[in-house]
Every structure is written in structure tokens, then in C-alpha cells.
Amino acid sequence: MTRPRVVVAGLGDSGLLTAIHLARHADVVGVSTKPGLVSGQELGLRLARPDEWARDYRIGFDRFRAARSVRTVHGTLSGLDVAGRRVTVTLPDGASEHLTYDALVVATGVRNGFWRRPDLQTVAEVEADLLAAHRRLAESGSIVVVGGGAAAVSAAGNLAARWPDTRVDLYFPGERALPHHHGRVWSAVRARLERLGVGIHPGHRAELPAGGAPTEITSGPVRWSTGQEPVRADAVIWAVGAVRPNTDWLPPALLDDAGFVRVGPDLRVPDAPGVYAVGDVAATDPLRTSARNKGHQVVAHNVRAELAGRTLRTYQAPRRRWGSVLGPQPDGLVVFAPDGRGFRIPRPVVRGVLQPVIVRWGIYRGIRRRGAAVDEGT
Incomplete structure (x- = not known):
């Protein structure tokens, strides 16, 4: 048949x-x-x-x-x-x-x-893109992230954690970021961002260029249709949901x-x-x-x-x-339920159980190691 x-x-x-x-x-x-x-x-x-x-x-x-x-x-x-x-x-x-x-x-x-x-x-081109964005941000003394969704919040939090001496600021148009999540989620995530030193700037709606949101990491200034003074930074990440x-x-x-x-x-x-x-x-x-x-x-x-x-x-x-907003952190992974309540999965559990067992075997049904000659799950 x-x-x-x-x-x-x-x-x-x-x-x-x-x-x-x-x-x-x-x-x-x-x-x-x-x-x-x-x-x-x-x-x-x-x-x-x-x-x-x-x-x-x-x-x-x-x-x-x-x-x-x-x-x-x-x-x-x-x-x-x-x-x-x-x-x-x-x-x-x-x-x-x-x-x-x-x-x-x-x-x-x-x-x-x-x-x-x-x-x-190609493989080489994918790798080059990944490294180019990372190096651009590593060399920046100040970073502005524009946007209030999960991608923007994740970028601001992880970059501040990775380079604590770099100034990282998050700008978004509403009263709070993560508008499609339960309000409890933003409250918890904002507290984490503030501990990491991220500047939080609500009420800022960016003026986009005529061609729409930039598709590259840019440098300032960023201008606002909401009337604030322009902001300058060494690197600007546009995560405005466009x-x-x-x-x-x-x-x-x-x-x-x-x-x-x-x-x-x-x-x-x-x-x-x-x-x-x-x-x-x-x-x-x-x-x-x-x-x-x-x-x-x-x-x-x-x-x-x-x-x-x-x-x-x-x-x-x-x-x-x-779900998760910031992704895996040194102290584990926080996952938020639809009602906004979060629970933390310790990092050893993330690396020892969540990824190899639940994700690689349970979701993807087995992933071989790089270069493995036989099928393996990790």
C-alpha cells in the first residue's frame, strides 16, 4: 500500500x-x-x-x-x-x-x-550571524532595547546579566511590558530586571523609519512620538513586534x-x-x-x-x-502559568532532566550528540 x-x-x-x-x-x-x-x-x-x-x-x-x-x-x-x-x-x-x-x-x-x-x-552563514550580533553587543557600552513583548524583555534581562557593566535600558509604549501575559508576570519580571540594573522606561513609543522597524542592530538616536527627548546608545535592538x-x-x-x-x-x-x-x-x-x-x-x-x-x-x-520569559538563568528557569503564578525549576534540573529527558526525548523523541555514530538521546 x-x-x-x-x-x-x-x-x-x-x-x-x-x-x-x-x-x-x-x-x-x-x-x-x-x-x-x-x-x-x-x-x-x-x-x-x-x-x-x-x-x-x-x-x-x-x-x-x-x-x-x-x-x-x-x-x-x-x-x-x-x-x-x-x-x-x-x-x-x-x-x-x-x-x-x-x-x-x-x-x-x-x-x-x-x-x-x-x-x-548555509551553516557558516547562520554561525556568522549569531556571532556578529553577540560581538556587536559585547563591544557596546550602552544598549537600548525598544519593545515590550517577551523578546524585548528577554533581551534586556539576559544582556544585563551577561554584561553587568553595560548600561541596558528597556523602552516600551504602555504602562507595563508583557501586555499579553497576566499582570503578575510583569510584576515578577520587572523586579528581576531592576535587580539586574535594567532601566525601565514605560510610555515611550518609538518613531519608526519610513521603511518600518529596522532589521539590524542600530545605534542611536531613538526618537519618540510620545514627546520624550531622543535617546542615544551604542547599540539599539528593535523588538517592536513588527x-x-x-x-x-x-x-x-x-x-x-x-x-x-x-x-x-x-x-x-x-x-x-x-x-x-x-x-x-x-x-x-x-x-x-x-x-x-x-x-x-x-x-x-x-x-x-x-x-x-x-x-x-x-x-x-x-x-x-x-511559559518562560527570561529563559534559563544561573539560578534556574522560571515558568509562568496562565494565571501569572511562576514556579522555578533549579538549574541542575533544567540541565539534567528538563532538556535531556523532557525536551530531547519527550518532545523531540531523541536527539543524537554531535558526531555520534549511533543514536543517543543527549
């Missing part, structure tokens, strides 16, 4: 997990502009300690045990023929490859700042007014048989929460269910963001 073919467009966090959950049930082909997983998570750790970040968030596709049967195509998505059930990929040499599918999962994510880009890159979906390759009829992929409660794309979307690119709810909250499990189940003629599940979006 011929196995169905599933194409997973985008192999970031959501796409890779979807491919892993489908690999035992279908012939899976994944398309990625990167040579391995380059996660969009934990911006602060990525900037402050890139080697530590890379250990858990930049992993070659060949190291995922459960994805061994997944064929990966390194290229840029350039077209979708809905009627013909065919995806077109532009390869690094400029040639095109056409991939037919029984089911297509769109997980191409979003572009945001300098740390989430859809550019086609995300754009990576959907240029899709027919406009599949997209909402902001360019995100329209989906129903079961994560199927209306008017596109066999097409699903998950992750930051999917317009599931205002916060696009299927990038977390086990959205990949729902879409993987529904792909299998539809192909087998079974009942599909619906995705339930949480009302608030939850």
Missing part, C-alpha cells in the same frame, strides 16, 4: 515537530531555508550566550532520531498550485523542484528583526488582510483541499498561539485523520501567553 506524501513547508519549531509526528505515518518531505533547526525562541540567551543557546536551539536535521525518514529540501518556497497539489521550491543553484502532496502543512513562520529571517543560509508572515509564495486567496494564512478551528485552510497551517504563520487567534500550546500535535493528528477518513480535532487557543 502506497503511503501518503506530506509536504511540510518550513522546518522551524512548529514545522519540525509536525514532521516528527507524521514521519511514522507518511512519506514526509520538509522544506527549509536553513540547514537545520534555527529556533526563534529565547532571543536574550541567543544574544548573550550564543554557544549555550546553540546547544538547544540550533540543531542539524540529521540529529533528530524521529526525523530520520524525513527528506529535507534546502531551498526557498516559490509557489503553490492548489488545484494540482504541487509546491515549487527554488534550490540554492537557482533550479526549481516541484513537490506533489496528499497533504501540505504550511509552517513558514514570520520574519522579525535580525533574528528571524527567511533568507536561504512581524511579517512568510507567505509571499502563497496565493492571496488563502491569506487574511495581514498576510497570515486563514485557518478553521481544525487548522485546515478554507478552499484549499489538503492544506493546513500551524505556528506563527497561521491566523488561529489574535496571538497566533498554535506556535505553542501543542498546535503541532493537533495538525499532525488532523492530517492523519483526514487521510484515513476519521474525525478531526479542534485547536483551543489560550487567552494569555504563558
